[in-house]
Amino acid sequence: MNCQKSGAISCSREQLMSFLYGMQRIRRAEERIGELVASREVRTPCHLSIGQEAIPVGVCAALNEDDTVWGGHRSHGHYLAKGGDLNAMMAEIFGKATGCARGRGGSMHLVAPAQGIFGTVPLVAATIPLAVGAALSGKLRGTHQVAVAFFGDGATDEGHFHESLNLAALYRLPVLFVCENNLYSTHLTLKERRVKDNIVESAALHGLAGVTVDGNDVTAVYQAAQQAVHLARIGEGPTLLECRTYRWRGHVGPAADLEVGADRRRELDEWQRHDPIAQCRALLCTRGVSSDSVDSVAAKVREEIEAAVRFARQSPDPDESELLQHVYAVRRGC
Amino acid sequence: MRILTYAQAIREAHAQLLAEDPRVFLIGQGVRNPWYAGTSLQDLDKEFGRDRVIDSPVSENATTGAAIGAAITGMRPILFHPRMDFMLLAADPIMNQAANWSYLFAGQVAVPVVIRAVINRGGEQGAQHSQALQALFAHVPGLKVVMPATPYDAKGLLIAAVRDGNPVLYLDDRWLYESEGDVPEGLYEVPIGSAAVRRSGKDVTIVATSYMAAEAVKAAETLAQRGIDVELIDLRTIKPWDRDLVYSSVGKTGRLVIADAAWMSGGIAADIAAAVAGDIFHALKAPIARVCLPDVPAPTSAALERAYYVGADDIVANVEKVLL
Numbered sequence: 001m002n003c004q005k006s007g008a009i010s011c012s013r014e015q016l017m018s019f020l021y022g023m024q025r026i027r028r029a030e031e032r033i034g035e036l037v038a039s040r041e042v043r044t045p046c047h048l049s050i051g052q053e054a055i056p057v058g059v060c061a062a063l064n065e066d067d068t069v070w071g072g073h074r075s076h077g078h079y080l081a082k083g084g085d086l087n088a089m090m091a092e093i094f095g096k097a098t099g100c101a102r103g104r105g106g107s108m109h110l111v112a113p114a115q116g117i118f119g120t121v122p123l124v125a126a127t128i129p130l131a132v133g134a135a136l137s138g139k140l141r142g143t144h145q146v147a148v149a150f151f152g153d154g155a156t157d158e159g160h161f162h163e164s165l166n167l168a169a170l171y172r173l174p175v176l177f178v179c180e181n182n183l184y185s186t187h188l189t190l191k192e193r194r195v196k197d198n199i200v201e202s203a204a205l206h207g208l209a210g211v212t213v214d215g216n217d218v219t220a221v222y223q224a225a226q227q228a229v230h231l232a233r234i235g236e237g238p239t240l241l242e243c244r245t246y247r248w249r250g251h252v253g254p255a256a257d258l259e260v261g262a263d264r265r266r267e268l269d270e271w272q273r274h275d276p277i278a279q280c281r282a283l284l285c286t287r288g289v290s291s292d293s294v295d296s297v298a299a300k301v302r303e304e305i306e307a308a309v310r311f312a313r314q315s316p317d318p319d320e321s322e323l324l325q326h327v328y329a330v331r332r333g334c
Numbered sequence: 335m336r337i338l339t340y341a342q343a344i345r346e347a348h349a350q351l352l353a354e355d356p357r358v359f360l361i362g363q364g365v366r367n368p369w370y371a372g373t374s375l376q377d378l379d380k381e382f383g384r385d386r387v388i389d390s391p392v393s394e395n396a397t398t399g400a401a402i403g404a405a406i407t408g409m410r411p412i413l414f415h416p417r418m419d420f421m422l423l424a425a426d427p428i429m430n431q432a433a434n435w436s437y438l439f440a441g442q443v444a445v446p447v448v449i450r451a452v453i454n455r456g457g458e459q460g461a462q463h464s465q466a467l468q469a470l471f472a473h474v475p476g477l478k479v480v481m482p483a484t485p486y487d488a489k490g491l492l493i494a495a496v497r498d499g500n501p502v503l504y505l506d507d508r509w510l511y512e513s514e515g516d517v518p519e520g521l522y523e524v525p526i527g528s529a530a531v532r533r534s535g536k537d538v539t540i541v542a543t544s545y546m547a548a549e550a551v552k553a554a555e556t557l558a559q560r561g562i563d564v565e566l567i568d569l570r571t572i573k574p575w576d577r578d579l580v581y582s583s584v585g586k587t588g589r590l591v592i593a594d595a596a597w598m599s600g601g602i603a604a605d606i607a608a609a610v611a612g613d614i615f616h617a618l619k620a621p622i623a624r625v626c627l628p629d630v631p632a633p634t635s636a637a638l639e640r641a642y643y644v645g646a647d648d649i650v651a652n653v654e655k656v657l658l
Contacts, residue, residue, distance in 0.1 A: 068407060102440035111439040118406050118443055123430050129399020130406065130431065137404040140359060140385065147403070160426070163396030170391070326441035327475050329499045 006214070007223025013287050019061065019218045020280045020294065023053035024301045026077040027277060029086065032305050033076070033093060033107070034254030042093055044106030047074040047122075051216075051248035054276035055180050056081035058221025059148060059241075062229045063116075067146045068134045070127035071120030073108045074180075074247075078150050083115035090308040096315035103318040125151060125158035128177065132164045135173035135238070146232045148176045154185030156199050165206040165240065174232035176225065177240045180215060182247040183267070187260040203240035215243030216276040219283070246271035335516035343485035343517045344374040344506060347492040348412065350521050352382045355410060358496060361388040361397055362414025362450075370416035371452070372511050398424035398449070402432045402501075405447035410496050418451040418505065419462045432501035433476035448495045450504040453544070455595070456639055461631035466596035468543070469605070471503050472573035478502045478526055479572040483547035485515040487570055490524030498526055505572075507545045529576035531583070535563035538589040538653050541580055541606060543569045546593035546625070546644070553649035562653060572602050580606065581614050588619035589656045593649050598626035623652040 011019075030050050036042040049056075060069065060081035071078040079089055084100065092099030093107045101111050108122040118134070121127060131149035138145035155161055156179060168175045179199055183190050190197055203210025209231065213224045221243055228239035248268065250257030258264050281294050338346065351358045364370025366379050366389045379387040390397045394415070401411040415421040421428070432445045455464045472479045478500055482488040488506060495502035532547065533554050542550040547568035554564040565583050569575055584590050590610055592603040603624040610622060625648045633642055 070403070101438060101442075104438055104440055109438050111442055113442050119435060119439055121431065121434075121438070123426055126399070126426055126431055127403075129396045129427065130403030132396060133400035133403020133405070133411075134407045135403075136400055137407040137409045140404070140409060147407075160395045160399065163391075163393035164399070166391065167393060167396045167400060171388075322440075326437050328478070329436050329441065329444035329446070331497070331499045 006217050007219040008283055010223065011219045013284070013289060015061070016280060016284050016287065017289070017297070019057050019222070020277065020284065021297050021301065022057035022081055023218065023277050023280060024297055025304065026053045026056065026080050028301045028305045029080065029308070030076055032309060034249065036309070038254050044093060044095065044108070045252050046093065046107040047252050048249040048254065049074050049077045049247065051271060051275070052180055052182060052245045053077055054218035054221050055178065055215050055243045055245060056150065058218045059176070059178055059225040061222050062225035063146065063148065066116055067148065068116040068118055068131070069148045069150060070118065070131040070134070071110070071150045072124065072127060072152065072155070073122035074152065075110055075120035075150065076107070078120065079110040079112065079117055082112070082117050084110060084112040084117055086304060086308045087311040088112070090312040091315045094312040094315070095317070096312055097318040098311070098315040102322065125155035125160035128155065128160050128164045131175050132168045132173060135168065135175035136171065138174055144174070144233050146174045146176060146229050148178055150178045150180060152185065153179060153181040153183065153190060153199060156202065157185065157193055162202065162206070165202060165208060168238040169206050169208040172235060172237035175238045176228050176232060177238060179240065179242045180245055181242050182245050184247060184251070184261070186251040187257065189261045200240060200242040208237060209239040210242070211239060212242045212244065215245035216274050216279065218276055218280055248272065336519065337514050338485050338517040339511060340485045340488050340506070340513050341372045341374040341511040343489040344492060345376055345378070346517070347489040348375060348378055349381060351493060351496050352378065352386060354521060357408065357410040358412065359386040359388065359409060360412045360414060361390055361401055362416070363390055363392050363397070363420070364416045365389045365414050371414065372508065374506070374511065375414070394420055394423035395427060398427040399431065401447050402427050402445055405445050406435065406443055410446050412448045412450060412496065415449070415451040417454050417463050418467055419465045421449070421451045428471070428477070428501070429474050433474045436500065437476055444499055445501045446499045447501050448492070448504055449501065450506065453505055453507045455507070455509060455632065456643065458634050458636055458639065460634035464632035468505055468572045468596060469601045472602060476501065477573065479505065480526060480570065481505045481544040481572055482570060483510065483544050483568050485513065485517045487524050489517055490522050491526070491570065493521055494523040494526050497523065502526065505544065509545050510548060513548060524570065527571050527574045527576060529570050529579045530568045531565065531579070532568050533564060533566040535565040535587070537563045537587060538591060538656060539565045539567060539580070539583040539587045540591045540593060540649060540653065541567045541569055542593040543572060543602065544595065546595050549646045550593055550649055552646040553653065556646065556650050557653055562657065564653065575602070575606065577609065580610065584610055584614060585617045588617055590618070591623045591625060591649065591652045591656060593625040593644070595644060596627055597629050598624055599629050601626055620656040623656050625649050625652050
């Protein structure tokens with residue numbers, strides 16, 4: 001694998017601290033959600049991205065507020081990294097009226113239009129063409145907004161993916177296809193689904209830029225995303241960014257799914273030694289940031305997450321009278 | 335008033351919408367090609383440029399998804415599927431995505447997309463170029479489905495669909511393309527959800543969709559010569575269909591024949607029949623009759639096509655049956 005090198009040298013201490021905060025926030029939120037699922041307090045299916053936090057944090061750091069992101073079933077990280085409200089996400093997972101989708105979505109359907117998160121949905125690859133459409137919309141309106149589609153390696157097995165890459169390349173649309181290649185599609189390893197480990201080659205096939213990065217190195221992800229976003233914004237078209245990573249937990253829920261894949265235990269040990277958060281902490285130490293400062297991030301995050309859980313618990317359920325609302329949008333003007 | 339054909343009326347609606355609203359654009363397979371679209375989109379690319387009139391690759395998932403993504407982010411796309419059968423490749427974006435997003439996100443996201451598909455029956459085209467699948471899409475909450483039968487409605491319903499702010503399936507029928515009628519020159523809307531009385535009568539109500547509404551006009555003339563006074567309702571919108579108008583008509587005539595040139599099982603005619611029987615059973619003087627296609631795929635041979643498709647004669651026979 002010919003991965004792009006770390007972008008650590010070009011990142012400031014403040015940026016690194018911001019990356020650490022973003023990643024720890026996602027990690028702690030998802031650890032907590034995992035506990036709540038295990039205790040049956042949360043019932044909606046929750047797909048955790050623990051181990052993959054560097055990708056949403058690195059990519060979203062390269063975006064403007066009005067750029068859009070589109071996600072899937074495993075999108076807590078995308079939502080938080082793009083600026084979605086933590087309390088509203090936690091309340092959504094609890095199915096409460098204060099949730100970002102007023103309890104209609106749960107973990108798999110997150111939304112925050114003001115932050116450019118128009119929706120995450122669990123149909124694999126479904127939002128890839130929607131991101132292409134958002135890019136087409138931006139191009140037709142002349143806004144220079146960039147759209148980002150986040151998806152897993154499983155989504156690259158879908159026709160949506162290939163059609164969308166072709167369409168985006170053909171019309172040179174400002175879209176970034178971010179494949180979070182965690183080597184699994186639910187329980188199936190990459191080898192069980194593809195003859196070759198060659199997802200990034202789809203880019204060349206469809207005539208767009210393709211880059212593979214170490215998805216556990218937040219600085220490398222950030223640097224690659226910055227370059228791709230720059231190209232998209234100046235009209236140079238789309239990029240497929242394959243981020244190599246590993247999902248520490250199972251496909252759904254808090255368990256590690258150690259029974260799947262012949263090498264799961266060994267792989268997990270290896271990838272946990274390559275933890276994106278530990279690497280970022282180590283980098284901050286080499287930049288002279290005290291371990292107290294670094295540790296204070298974890299403490300701050302922990303308080304935020306606990307406050308969000310309290311907010312969710314104390315929030316009301318949606319009222320039954322809401323059941324029939326919003327099937328259709330109410331027409332406003334023309 | 336001017337006389338336009340159905341296809342010309344569709345084209346005029348597109349042209350005026352593209353001229354009126356910079357958010358409107360057209361995307362789909364064959365939008366520049368009369369073989370796909372007849373004259374219904376003729377030269378729009380020359381008039382409005384190929385950035386806004388996009389003749390796309392055969393990628394139903396990507397083009398439909400892209401139209402939906404563009405709609406969510408502020409545009410008013412009109413998506414073109416030259417055969418309704420082809421649109422099934424885009425079932426996910428239409429039925430899982432466009433239909434769900436308003437509800438799923440509690441009204442924070444709207445999907446103002448028009449998904450146009452052509453029903454291209456007959457002409458020995460067989461099972462995969464001929465399907466009328468309105469019931470399949472009418473089944474899904476969040477979608478609206480319109481089927482114009484006249485040039486006036488073809489224009490007015492397209493304009494209403496683009497302005498509606500929701501995903502609207504606009505289904506036009508190639509067998510109607512050369513039919514003629516009055517069409518106002520300016521922009522106007524035919525309200526979605528509103529059926530039209532094409533003929534008032536007292537003996538029996540015919541509710542017909544799309545091409546069958548045109549056939550029902552002929553049937554009503556034949557029946558009038560036989561002394562049978564038909565009230566003909568052109569449904570125009572399949573979802574949500576106009577219960578008030580249908581119920582008031584059946585309340586008056588007490589007899590109902592539903593004509594929908596699609597499969598009978600699970601079809602829109604079944605939905606209307608069930609609603610009428612459930613809600614105003616006391617008004618009925620006779621069993622409800624349905625004039626639909628037999629539950630088989632469309633055949634190719636012209637000899638079999640003649641046996642497969644229904645028309646004015648079938649409507650006449652069913653009206654006489656409910657009057658026995």
